[in-house]
Amino acid sequence: MQAGTGRTLANKWAKTAALKSHPGIAPHIPHTRLFTEANLRRMLAQYGSVVVKPQRGTGGLGVAKIARSGRGYTVTVGASKRTYRSFAGLLRALRRLRRGRRYLIQRCIPLATIGGRPIDYRVKIVKEGGAWKIRAIVGRLARKGLFVTNLCRGGTQLPASVGISRSLSADAVAYVHGDGRAGTAVSRHRPARLRLRTGPVGQNLDLRSEYAAALSGRRRLGNI
Numbered sequence: 001m002q003a004g005t006g007r008t009l010a011n012k013w014a015k016t017a018a019l020k021s022h023p024g025i026a027p028h029i030p031h032t033r034l035f036t037e038a039n040l041r042r043m044l045a046q047y048g049s050v051v052v053k054p055q056r057g058t059g060g061l062g063v064a065k066i067a068r069s070g071r072g073y074t075v076t077v078g079a080s081k082r083t084y085r086s087f088a089g090l091l092r093a094l095r096r097l098r099r100g101r102r103y104l105i106q107r108c109i110p111l112a113t114i115g116g117r118p119i120d121y122r123v124k125i126v127k128e129g130g131a132w133k134i135r136a137i138v139g140r141l142a143r144k145g146l147f148v149t150n151l152c153r154g155g156t157q158l159p160a161s162v163g164i165s166r167s168l169s170a171d172a173v174a175y176v177h178g179d180g181r182a183g184t185a186v187s188r189h190r191p192a193r194l195r196l197r198t199g200p201v202g203q204n205l206d207l208r209s210e211y212a213a214a215l216s217g218r219r220r221l222g223n224i
Contacts, residue, residue: 048068051066052104111147119149122138139163141155
C-alpha cells in the first residue's frame, strides 16, 4: 500500500475472520485454523496436505507445505523438500521454522499450473467516488520449483486473461468468466467489515499480498 493512502492490515487471521463472516464469501475460503499440534494433526488427517504460514508476514517467507505420504510427512519450504517419518519429527522441524511466531494452518488448494508452475491471481480494489471498484486482476506464476507465487520470490506477473487461458480448459475458462460474483462480493464487503475491526483503511486496498483467487477448475480464495 502506498504511503498516505492508509495502513497495511497484516494479520491474516483477522482477514480470514472478516471474509468468513460474509455468507456469500465464506464458502470460497479454505478451511483455516490457528496453529496447534491438535489442529495440525486433525487437518492433515482430513485433507492430506496443508499449508502453514505466519499470521503476519509477506512475500511467502516462512510458508511451508506439508503432505502426508507413505513414508511419513513431506515438508516443502522454498525449493527444499524433506521427509519426516514421525509426527514428532515433523513438529520439531516446524518449531525451528516458526521460531516462536504465531502461525496459521490452511487446507492446501491445488492451483492451476502453466508448464508445471502454479499460478494464482491477485485483485486490486480502489475507492472511487465513494464506491469500491475492482481496478485490476493479475496472475502470478510461480518460479520453477516453488509453490509460492510471490513476485519477490521469482514469480512472474501475467495478465489474468493470459494466465486463465493458458492454465485452464475451455470449459473451466467459461465457468470462471461466468462466475465472478465472489470477487465482486469481496470488493463490496471486505473494506467495510475491516473498518469495523481495524479502523479506516484509506483510499486503496491492495489484496495482492493478502487474498488470491486460486483457480483449479473451480474458484477458491486462498490466504497467501
